[in-house]
Amino acid sequence: MKPIVELMDVVKEFPLGKVTVRALRGVSLQIGRGEFVAIAGPSGSGKTTLLNQVGCVDTPTRGTVRIDGQSTSELAESALTKLRLHKLGFIFQTFNLVPVLDLAQNVELPLLLKGGLTRGERDRRVREIVDQVGLTEQLGQRPNELSGGQRQRVAIARALVTGPNIVLADEPTANLDSATGEQILDLMERLNRDQETTFIFSTHDSRVMAHARRLVTLVDGKISSDEATEAAA
Template structure:
């Protein structure tokens, strides 16, 4: 079963009097349990495509289905609900709330979109903290954590709501070589243990090497199909 199906997706922006075509007829499929990457230079359209899959924007034309739902037609409120129920996000600059502890940062999405009891939230957060090896740092704030530890917290936060798909935009950009590989291996372990698909937007060779599918974008077009 396809987790993502894109059919002739286009995306255009207005910049003053000029129309910029960020995506020019993109079509592809990604199956469940994926560890896939959109790669290409800056301006190739990979981040735009990730934003569309993440329901953060709408395509100008075409059909985009995620987990069986045509997200290209969702209203703003329906898109927000879909994100909360099905998607997780990991960012290159971590995006942790500085005044919250690691535990509280991981718990935060559950407070926002889930009507879970405190006991259920606690059980799920503790499970994810243990899964990413951060139990001993649970009560530390982000400024007390290393870059790799922050990204581990970010991975746990992305997975705490049991999403079908995690979207990661340049997640290794602010990490050193060894830490980046450790975080990528952690993500693969999370995929294997929890069945969550991971899709990256990147130009990092480390992610390209670890990805099981690679889609190369150039000037808004898919210049190379999926490579297993």
């Protein structure tokens, strides 16, 4: 089967003052449909940079990133944005909900950006996904009325509402206590199974890694190991 994400010899360099920081030093990686992958590694190992390449919010200095067969370096800004809208979902470390919108509106937002749906259809999809993350009762509440775990559930709902191929999560539990973090990971796992959506998340928490079925470890911008975990078994 063709991989949904394909990185070939990806190098990413940032100028930092006079020196150039090489965040990724030639990473090659293939991820298939429906995988549940953790990217691990110490701080500064290039986890987030790798995720940004996959998430099309950044393009490589050298090498190729292909999302569903499409090379990101060849796309214009607006095309990349469109790609993100249609094929990707994002879950952020700091949740990043729009503060002035309520829960339902935050979840509905990507559907509105995508367009082409009636109000009824949008409402149905929002209800469905909010029900799946277990927040039906909080539907009309604003982000500041929700707990951290609830906010991240909203973010997950927002990421999944358009039915993306890939969901990217950058340290999704870093700002949550461990129990809540567990719940979020359980939810992500469940959704991954039910919807066959590819999940790629970065973390440096070993308990989180334990949920992944495949663990890619980065050290100094290079993949040091790429292995199936016990959970995969």
